[in-house]
Amino acid sequence: MLGVAPLLYAANEQIPVERYNVKNIDLAHSPVKTIVPITAKTAAQALVQAQVIAANPDADIAEFRIDLLDFAADSKQVIALGQQLNQILKDKPLIATIRTQAEGGNLKLSDQDYAKIYQQYLKHPFMQLLDIEMFRDANAVAKLMQLAHQQQVLVIMSNHDFQKTPAQAVIVQRLLKQDQMGADILKIAVMPQSKADVFTLMNATLEVSQQTKKPLLTMSMGQLGKISRIATANMGGNLSFGMIGEASAPGQIDVSQLKDILKTVQPNTP
Numbered sequence: 001m002l003g004v005a006p007l008l009y010a011a012n013e014q015i016p017v018e019r020y021n022v023k024n025i026d027l028a029h030s031p032v033k034t035i036v037p038i039t040a041k042t043a044a045q046a047l048v049q050a051q052v053i054a055a056n057p058d059a060d061i062a063e064f065r066i067d068l069l070d071f072a073a074d075s076k077q078v079i080a081l082g083q084q085l086n087q088i089l090k091d092k093p094l095i096a097t098i099r100t101q102a103e104g105g106n107l108k109l110s111d112q113d114y115a116k117i118y119q120q121y122l123k124h125p126f127m128q129l130l131d132i133e134m135f136r137d138a139n140a141v142a143k144l145m146q147l148a149h150q151q152q153v154l155v156i157m158s159n160h161d162f163q164k165t166p167a168q169a170v171i172v173q174r175l176l177k178q179d180q181m182g183a184d185i186l187k188i189a190v191m192p193q194s195k196a197d198v199f200t201l202m203n204a205t206l207e208v209s210q211q212t213k214k215p216l217l218t219m220s221m222g223q224l225g226k227i228s229r230i231a232t233a234n235m236g237g238n239l240s241f242g243m244i245g246e247a248s249a250p251g252q253i254d255v256s257q258l259k260d261i262l263k264t265v266q267p268n269t270p
Contacts, residue, residue, distance in 0.1 A: 020184070020215060022093045022128045022154065025060055027185065027215045031266045032233045033060040034242045035095065035217075036255050041070045043081050050088040052244055058259035059244065063095040064127070067106040072098070075120040082126030095156065096127035103133050103160040111137035115144055122147045129185070131156045134178055145182050156217065157183030165190040165197035165220065171204035179212050185239070187217040192224045201228055202235045209236025222250045229253055233266045 020028035027033060036059040040046035046069070053059045064085055071077045086094050098117065099105025109117070114136055121127070122144075130148050132141055134157045145155050157178040166174075171188055178186045186208065192198045201220040209216055215238035220228035229240045229251065240262065242255030253261075 020154070023091050025091075025093060027154075027238060028213065029238075030233075032237060032262050033239050034058060034255050034259055034262075035061045035063050035239055036242055036244050037063045037065050037247075037252075038085065039065055039068055039246045041068060043069075043071075043077070046081060047084060047088065049245070050085045054089050054092060056244060056255065058256045059092065059242070061093045061095060061129075061239075062089055063097055063131075063241075065097055065099065065105075067098045067100070072107055075117055079121060079124050079126060082121070083124075086126050093128040094126070095129040095131055096121060097131035099131075099160075100133060102135075103158070104162045111140050115140040118144050119147065122151050122153065125151045125153050127153060129154045129156055131158050131187075132183075133157075134159050134174070134181070134183075141181065149182075154184040155182070156185040156187050157181065158187040158189075158217075160189045162191050162221070165192050165200050168200045168204045168207070171201065171218075172207050175204070175208045175216070175218070176211060179214055183214070185215045185217055186212070189219045189221055190225075191222060192220045195224065198225050198228055201225070202231055205232060205237055206235045215239060219251070224251075226251045226253060229258065230261050230265060233262050 020026060025033060036053050038046050038049045040049050053062045064082060066072050066078055098107055101108040130153050132144055132155055148155050159174050175186045175188055190201055198220045201218060205216055205218045216236060217239040218237055232240055241252050242258040243252040244255055
């Protein structure tokens with residue numbers, strides 16, 4: 001058992017909030033939970049990073065950035081390493097992520113290959129959460145979500161724009177589309193070109209939080225957008241990326257500093 005309650009619901013059904021208790025961590029309620037990426041290129045480096053994350057009380061969740069590995073195309077090695085990471089992390093959930101080049105990552109994959117790799121992972125699930133990019137082939141995404149839920153794995157559906165910040169209405173539409181598609185956690189990351197862009201992202205987060213109970217993971221990237229990783233606590237967000245050592249995206253804050261600031265600004269009510 002990977003530590004996730006059984007997921008028995010239709011794709012468009014609102015999931016009871018207790019479903020978000022993963023390895024005894026409540027993803028759906030305050031306080032905001034911190035995610036720290038494993039950014040290693042080798043298995044040895046990944047194991048060390050996992051040990052550091054496991055030992056750090058300010059890190060709630062680890063993200064395994066598979067696309068950064070030197071052997072990312074070797075699913076057998078990835079699965080074996082993922083199982084080791086999950087054991088090291090103990091009571092901290094693990095997110096498995098292949099970030100493709102189309103979304104700012106390292107691997108260039110066709111929709112068919114992307115789905116095939118994730119299907120292999122889900123035959124031997126080593127993760128509690130799986131990041132699936134929303135703009136992959138719609139049928140492939142639907143099948144992957146169904147398989148993940150059958151394996152009691154929560155789906156983070158994601159979208160990344162490293163060039164700009166779309167209009168608030170577009171951000172809201174994408175997050176609500178993720179909800180409608182059956183995702184468990186709704187994610188978007190955008191790049192601000194102005195201070196107003198940061199407010200656009202945060203206002204969109206607030207608007208979506210008033211229309212769904214699903215956990216939100218939203219961020220405005222880069223130095224300009226750093227405040228969004230903290231302000232999310234006051235705008236309806238549930239999760240925020242921090243770092244230990246190397247960042248996986250521009251604008252990440254040291255996880256201990258992030259946790260301290262979140263504790264200061266976090267509202268008392270869920």
